[in-house]
Amino acid sequence: SQQGEEDPQALSIQEGENATMNCSYKTSINNLQWYRQNSGRGLVHLILIRSNEREKHSGRLRVTLDTSKKSSSLLITASRAADTASYFCATDDNTDKLIFGTGTRLQVFP
Amino acid sequence: AAGVIQSPRHLIKEKRETATLKCYPIPRHDTVYWYQQGPGQDPQFLISFYEKMQSDKGSIPDRFSAQQFSDYHSELNMSSLELGDSALYFCASSPRRDGELFFGEGSRLTVL
Numbered sequence: 406s407q408q409g410e411e412d413p414q415a416l417s418i419q420e421g422e423n424a425t426m427n428c429s430y431k432t433s434i435n436n437l438q439w440y441r442q443n444s445g446r447g448l449v450h451l452i453l454i455r456s457n458e459r460e461k462h463s464g465r466l467r468v469t470l471d472t473s474k475k476s477s478s479l480l481i482t483a484s485r486a487a488d489t490a491s492y493f494c495a496t497d498d499n500t501d502k503l504i505f506g507t508g509t510r511l512q513v514f515p
Numbered sequence: 516a517a518g519v520i521q522s523p524r525h526l527i528k529e530k531r532e533t534a535t536l537k538c539y540p541i542p543r544h545d546t547v548y549w550y551q552q553g554p555g556q557d558p559q560f561l562i563s564f565y566e567k568m569q570s571d572k573g574s575i576p577d578r579f580s581a582q583q584f585s586d587y588h589s590e591l592n593m594s595s596l597e598l599g600d601s602a603l604y605f606c607a608s609s610p611r612r613d614g615e616l617f618f619g620e621g622s623r624l625t626v627l
Contacts, residue, residue: 438615445603447605448605448607448616450617453615501571503616505550
């Protein structure tokens, strides 16, 4: 069954705007990770946030984690056309497997 | 820097045939994962290995099997192929069991 559900499924914005994607999950976790995937390519790790962390930054990325609500958000600030991709959250549900959510397709128009 | 290498990149098979995908993880990564991604779908976890032993199993059909060899490369064997097996198959490796995954570029399997 799906561990992560993402919202929205698709998002279209203009360059320079911020993009926010949300992820909800079902079980307890050790960490939550965000990945990016260009069409037909391999996934690329963006950021990992541990269950005892609430917020993490990496460049233009900001991730929050609310374990009480079992949710996370990914904020991309000052978006660029090159940010166009699918974004997935993934959780480990306290096992060795990393389960991916349904993904958000982000389109950034120049 | 070395990345995860997958071969072949593209594979076309007929129904009921057998296919083998290979994965060469990043050196010194002791964990390997296999994922299946259908068109427009999220990656589905198939199986993982830690130090050459199977560590977890997901929605992998009985027709599929995988193993990790002494040199840490892994192979995914798929038999009695069905049309629904057409997908991108990703291998990923990680330097630790709860860390980030490094993905290969995938093997695209088409079953006709």
